[in-house]
Amino acid sequence: MLSPGEPIGAKLYGDPSPFEAKVVRNVQAKLPQYISASSRTPLQDLDGIITPNGLFYERHHGGIPAIDSATHRLMLHGLVKMPLLFSVEELRRFPSVTKIHFLECSGNPSYKRPFGKTASDVMGLVSCAEWTGVALKTLLEEAALLPGAKWVVAEGADASGMTRSVPLDKCLDDALIVYSQNGERLRPEQGYPVRLLLPGFEGNMSVKWLRRLKVVEAPVHSREETAKYTDLLPDGTARQFTFMMEAKSIITAPSGGQRIAGPGFVEIRGFAWSGRGKVARVEVSVDGGRNWAAAALQEPVLSRALTRFTLPWQWDGKPTVIASRAVDETGYMQPGFGELLAVRGDNSFYHNNAVQPWRVAADGEVSNANA
């Protein structure tokens, strides 16, 4: 005998099934503080290119501010004819743009041990969403740029007053001032009520809780673009203004912490993406990198967005290492970790886009082959 379930209206904003309660953001235990910290997307539990808003990765530098969209203002000033203040409702009146793009922290993943066990531990500081907002170009034209304008300094209204300098070219290209994510207003942890979005650039630059844009001649050299988010090399120099998130991929199934049920058919699944444009192809190795085969790319394949790939595999029950590598539309191929370390050493901290290998044991147990 069956009985009626929950009535309509029992939950006016729905939750996932209680049987999926383990699919949540991944927060490192025992951090010294959680005000400037991160949480990771559970990549291994996601089947599509859109990350649900409640599972989108977070990186905050001064906690999550509670901002009322009715009182929030965005200032646009500096080398413009007309310095302007916008309310959120005013920003929503401009012609709108909707795009699907990934966002990724440049510290994803680490260059050093421990490398983490699961796909989320390793590479969970990437997510992808459909963003809606106004093109930053539209606002800059509204204010009218003055000669000498070369950079735009973006500043957040959070307690860290997050500040990054963005090249004007990017601002006039595909930069968005976003107010909605996956169709609903931004979540507080994603910058409510308004954030910057710079497709393909390191996530830190897509300043959340955006309160000010200042058009300038030269970068401001904020703490986040000097002391942090710079890439130290073996010779002691550091790369600065390293914005681009290069092509990357990861197998999410089977991946670390999972177990293959037994020999036979296994569909290898994963995500690939590139800050330089579309993913052109993904190659998968099931023999530790000796041979590589082309995976199928699932539609849609979008510029600067997560792209899903699959490859059918007959596992023979023997231990092996599986891995994927992405090639983007510029022809750039995701490098092996050894190739990356040979050029950058292991103190660069940011922009590690190396191939992620998973070890498959005879019992089907999958673990991180880098660990």
Add this chain to the structure above:
Amino acid sequence: MRTRKVLVALVLAVPVAGPSQAQGRYGIGHAATPGQVKSWDIDVAPDGRNLPAGRATVAQGKQIYAAQCAACHGVQGQGGLGDKLVGGRGTLATPAPVKTVGSYWPYATTLFDYVRRAMPLNAPQSLSDAEVYAVSGYVLHLNGLLDEGAVVDARTLTELKMPNRNGFVSDPRPDVHSAACTRECPTAGATP
């Protein structure tokens, strides 16, 4: 200060329809007044032109540091809950680099900007400009970059040449070119 003069001049020179109506293509938004811009515009670039008036001493900074900073960054800037602020000179090219204000930060103006906007972590923007000058000066003193008796103001921070001032290079990527082998490859491609 040049930016502000330019802004003032333009706002005076451009006639507007109403007291605050924007006049762009869409006419959406309101003109930001020079006063509003001045009160919001806190970022400080290496040229120092947006640094506030005022000055303070390293000695004053020592007291403020002890009260506001030492709990997280250590009494001598050795780090703790917060980043290590002192030391590390000569380590950047070693296997264990130590990145601090003294060893890594290219500009002293950035120190003022960051402390003023974001520190202390539990109460950002609670320090006065003079207190930020003082504590910035003290952190620079701990790094051996200012004397114990130094007075710190806009000029001090703008003119101070940080040890790692020339330590940064532009982005050469793509810098790693994969062997791109697909058949019977050496296996270095998939494992470290």
